[in-house]
Amino acid sequence: xxxxxxxxxxxxxxxxxxxxxxxxxxxxxxxxxxxxxxxxxxxxxxxxxxxxxxxxxxxxxxxxxxxxxxxxxxxxxxxxxxxxxxxxxxxxxxxxxxxxxxxxxxxxxxxxxxxxxxxxxxxxxxxxxxxxxxxxxxxxxxxxxxxxxxxxxxxxxxxxxxxxxxxxxxxxxxxxxxxxxxxxxxxxxxxxxxxxxxxxxxxxxxxxxxxxxxxxxxxxxxxxxxxxxxxxxxxxxxxxxxxxxxxxxxxxxxxxxxxxxxxxxxxxxxxxxxxxxxxxxxxxxxxxxxxxxxxxxxxxxxxxxxxxxxxxxxxxxxxxxxxxxxxxxxxxxxxxxxxx
Numbered sequence: 001x002x003x004x005x006x007x008x009x010x011x012x013x014x015x016x017x018x019x020x021x022x023x024x025x026x027x028x029x030x031x032x033x034x035x036x037x038x039x040x041x042x043x044x045x046x047x048x049x050x051x052x053x054x055x056x057x058x059x060x061x062x063x064x065x066x067x068x069x070x071x072x073x074x075x076x077x078x079x080x081x082x083x084x085x086x087x088x089x090x091x092x093x094x095x096x097x098x099x100x101x102x103x104x105x106x107x108x109x110x111x112x113x114x115x116x117x118x119x120x121x122x123x124x125x126x127x128x129x130x131x132x133x134x135x136x137x138x139x140x141x142x143x144x145x146x147x148x149x150x151x152x153x154x155x156x157x158x159x160x161x162x163x164x165x166x167x168x169x170x171x172x173x174x175x176x177x178x179x180x181x182x183x184x185x186x187x188x189x190x191x192x193x194x195x196x197x198x199x200x201x202x203x204x205x206x207x208x209x210x211x212x213x214x215x216x217x218x219x220x221x222x223x224x225x226x227x228x229x230x231x232x233x234x235x236x237x238x239x240x241x242x243x244x245x246x247x248x249x250x251x252x253x254x255x256x257x258x259x260x261x262x263x264x265x266x267x268x269x270x271x272x273x274x275x276x277x278x279x280x281x282x283x284x285x286x287x288x289x290x291x292x293x294x295x296x297x298x299x300x301x302x303x304x305x306x307x308x309x310x311x312x313x314x315x316x317x318x319x320x321x322x323x324x325x326x327x328x329x330x331x332x333x334x335x336x337x338x339x340x
Contacts, residue, residue: 006060008032010083010125012068012116013090014055015039015048017194018131018185018227022087025231027058034081036074037090038067042097042104043195050336051192068112078119085238088116089131091162094196095298098158109161110168117172124178127241129234130169134186134223134266134303135159144223144306147184147253147262156298166262174258179241183234186266186305190227190325191332199326202280203333206288214273216295221270221302226325229318233265236314248312266305267318276322283326 009026013019014035023033035055039048055061062081066073068090092098092108113130120128137145139153154160166182173180189199205212240248242259253262281288295301311317 006030006032007084008034008081009085009087010034010036010078010081011087011089012036014063015052016089016093017192018188018230019089020051020055020192021190021227021231022089022234023055023061025235027055027060029235032060032062034062034064034077034083036064036066036068036077039065040067040092042092042094047192047195067108068115069107071115071118074115075119075122078116079123082123084126085129086116086120086125086127087129087131087234088113091131092158093194095135095156095158096296097196098156099298102157105157105161109165113165113168117168120178121172121176124176126179127238128169128173128178128180129237130165130180130182132162132166132182132184132262133159134184134264134305136163136166136184137303138300143302144268144304145264146251146306147264147309148251155300158298170255170258170260173255173260177259179243179259181237181240181242182260182262183237184262184264184305185230186223186225186264186303188225188227188230189329191329193227193329199280199329200333202277202288203284203330204337206280206284206286211289211291212277213293214277214290215293215299216273216301217292218272218274218277218290219301220273220295220299221304222273222276223266223268223270223303223305224276224322224325225266225318226320229267229320230265233310233314233316233318236316237263240313248309251309251312253309263310263313264305264307265310265318266303266307268305268307270302270304271322279322279326283323283330
């Protein structure tokens with residue numbers, strides 16, 4: 001009997017927080033994973049290198065180190081991989097940094113996405129999955145956010161470039177029949193997280209006996225999503241390939257003219273920032289000294305996902321509690337940073 005060909009996933013951003021976790025899961029599930037990462041110095045490159053060292057323990061992981069702005073390198077790696085699945089996670093992240101350095105977002109999130117789409121157009125995979133963000137909802141006043149809501153009011157260049165990337169994938173999906181699912185992530189956290197994110201900064205400061213900066217006077221609400229829940233949702237969506245004229249029921253965001261849809265990845269249970277901090281204090285067994293500050297430019301007071309479409313498509317809803325998720329992050333932090 002002929003051996004069944006293993007499926008290959010090409011993932012951009014495998015040295016990043018979410019890309020690392022998704023690559024790990026797919027390797028465990030028997031996939032061959034081709035990872036691309038540019039190892040940009042937006043945050044500690046050593047952490048990115050550590051993630052890739054972990055992935056390279058598997059013989060089924062293939063590493064490429066270059067920026068997606070290099071169109072020739074993208075085309076060559078794609079042609080060599082011949083992927084069944086493409087997951088585009090690489091992007092310049094960070095809401096506040098986009099105000100300081102907007103060009104980095106145009107280069108990575110627009111030019112990089114374009115180069116990848118050109119490679120995909122030449123040989124379409126079974127499914128293209130694009131990472132987007134709850135930030136695209138911007139100044140939309142309605143809550144919870146629904147995939148079919150308007151996203152015409154971005155508050156930062158980060159949100160604007162992610163919205164543009166969504167639109168670009170729709171164009172390619174329509175013209176070249178590329179089945180595409182856009183995932184809008186809501187405040188993802190967990191082990192191996194980014195040092196610029198609130199949980200990492202809070203834990204590091206509290207363990208060092210330093211004060212933490214609390215924006216929005218602590219009144220902001222976030223739909224915190226544990227990274228393991230996000231990965232589970234993404235994996236379940238791999239084989240839920242969009243098709244024109246085949247909606248999943250009422251409320252589907254499926255395009256009327258392309259095999260393209262948007263899916264929120266969030267639990268739909270927003271948590272007050274002060275309650276989030278209280279959970280961190282409880283897990284660490286230490287109080288935090290707090291510096292209360294106004295909301296920062298580009299931030300929104302609340303994010304809140306309606307997750308009905310995800311549940312309809314996969315039967316799954318993120319369910320890890322903040323208490324559990326913070327505990328797992330703290331365990332990882334203490335193991336890898338020799339702290340506390």
